[in-house]
Amino acid sequence: MSEKLDELGDLRRTHYTKDISSDIAGEEIVLAGWVRNWRDLGGLKFVNLQDKYGERQVTIKKGVVSDDVFEKAELGYQDCIILKGTVKAFEKAPGGIEIIPTELRILNKTPEKLPIDMTGESVSALDLRLDHRALDLRSLRNQAIFRIRGEVLRAIREFLFTHDFTEMTTPKIIGSATEGGTELFPIMYFDKEAFLTQSAQLYKEQLSGVYERVFELSPCFRAEKSHTKRHLCEIFVLDIEMAFADMSDVLETLENLIYNVIKRVRENEMESLEFLHMEDKTVLPEIPFPRYKYEEIIELINTKLGIPLEFGEDIPTEAYRKLGEELQGYYYITHWPYEIKPFYIQQSENPKYSESFDLQKGWLELTSGGTRVHNKNKLTQALEDKGLNPEAFKSHLQTFDYGMPPHAGVGLGIARWITILCGLDDIREAVMYPRTPDRLHP
Numbered sequence: 001m002s003e004k005l006d007e008l009g010d011l012r013r014t015h016y017t018k019d020i021s022s023d024i025a026g027e028e029i030v031l032a033g034w035v036r037n038w039r040d041l042g043g044l045k046f047v048n049l050q051d052k053y054g055e056r057q058v059t060i061k062k063g064v065v066s067d068d069v070f071e072k073a074e075l076g077y078q079d080c081i082i083l084k085g086t087v088k089a090f091e092k093a094p095g096g097i098e099i100i101p102t103e104l105r106i107l108n109k110t111p112e113k114l115p116i117d118m119t120g121e122s123v124s125a126l127d128l129r130l131d132h133r134a135l136d137l138r139s140l141r142n143q144a145i146f147r148i149r150g151e152v153l154r155a156i157r158e159f160l161f162t163h164d165f166t167e168m169t170t171p172k173i174i175g176s177a178t179e180g181g182t183e184l185f186p187i188m189y190f191d192k193e194a195f196l197t198q199s200a201q202l203y204k205e206q207l208s209g210v211y212e213r214v215f216e217l218s219p220c221f222r223a224e225k226s227h228t229k230r231h232l233c234e235i236f237v238l239d240i241e242m243a244f245a246d247m248s249d250v251l252e253t254l255e256n257l258i259y260n261v262i263k264r265v266r267e268n269e270m271e272s273l274e275f276l277h278m279e280d281k282t283v284l285p286e287i288p289f290p291r292y293k294y295e296e297i298i299e300l301i302n303t304k305l306g307i308p309l310e311f312g313e314d315i316p317t318e319a320y321r322k323l324g325e326e327l328q329g330y331y332y333i334t335h336w337p338y339e340i341k342p343f344y345i346q347q348s349e350n351p352k353y354s355e356s357f358d359l360q361k362g363w364l365e366l367t368s369g370g371t372r373v374h375n376k377n378k379l380t381q382a383l384e385d386k387g388l389n390p391e392a393f394k395s396h397l398q399t400f401d402y403g404m405p406p407h408a409g410v411g412l413g414i415a416r417w418i419t420i421l422c423g424l425d426d427i428r429e430a431v432m433y434p435r436t437p438d439r440l441h442p
């Protein structure tokens, strides 16, 4: 650590590792990044230089490179380096390419022993990795996970833009409880109490009366003290709302979106899927997705899975786990009991039920959605029936006076979907800096 470090000086990257191929053999290039792995065989040293796109082998042979470069190449895991060199085709090197350096600058050194494994030979404990997250995110495994996440977000936007959706941005600081929930984080807003939003629900409904089809990808905050592998306190949610539509339109749009996003991930991130051994699991689902009514699912859980449940109960985790063994793909659970749904969800013709749905993948809930109430009197009544004070929703209710169209929508938890697509065991792996009841740093 005490060694003298080099300055970046005038050296600038000319290529990323992905741009290095035998097509440019003989050319002089500048690569920058980190030492993922190295081997010292005496007169011959190999360095795997990693950047955000992958890695390339740098071959440092005594007599071939200058003595300066050879001596300087005393490297450690994750040292930050920049080097100038020539590209050489070499069949035995990974990717059939190696770099012969003519200049090497060590920009930053690491301690001899890193807190977590970065060679890819083992996976350190998740909590330890999260304590050193910025380092951990550089691992090839995390590069694969977050490349897939990036592709998912890009593909979602692209799909929605091509289907006439407008991207909205709604406030995350709110003055009163969105759904009358208790899961809100209070904050100080100057001298007043305010809250972090738990969902974009009310704003997306309002904006469906303006832009007709709207979406948002944004954080929401849930003050739930849940210690599960599927709950976080800060979540990133895809919110969709469609005007002149009901639940059936949303079901169709959502399954098409899921299908198209997976298609894009397979087209553009197959290597990442392969790295995570998901190439045969994250496959194109058949659409339309199977649709089961809540009552059918309860019946299945009661009779086939042997867990007694009554109409009106939420489905407990244990039952979901068993259900996931039975139904492994994507499927909808529709027509939940009206009683357990929020005030903005439309009651079905049979008042026992509601025009609501969840999208499931196996045991895991990915989304909730449904047809909304667009009639102000009905909405006011629903608030009262659910024990909420319409006065507290005055400004929201007002927007229903000015021609609110019938509308329906859905909210999808991005991290939940990433755990499925990447085959992760714990949702904390699917976010860069997870927030849980126990984790507020880094």
Ligand code: ATP
Pocket: 222, 224, 230, 231, 232, 233, 235, 237, 365, 366, 367, 368, 411, 412, 413, 414, 415, 416, 427
């Ligand atoms: P659950 O019953 O699984 O706790 P929920 O029904 O309370 O979830 P919704 O309010 O329906 O959640 O939120 C919409 C979506 O956001 C969920 O389907 C899920 O994908 C995601 N989500 C909600 N809460 C969390 C959380 N605490 N952590 C991670 N994702 C969440």
Ligand code: MG
Pocket: 358, 365, 367, 368
């Ligand atoms: Mg839900």
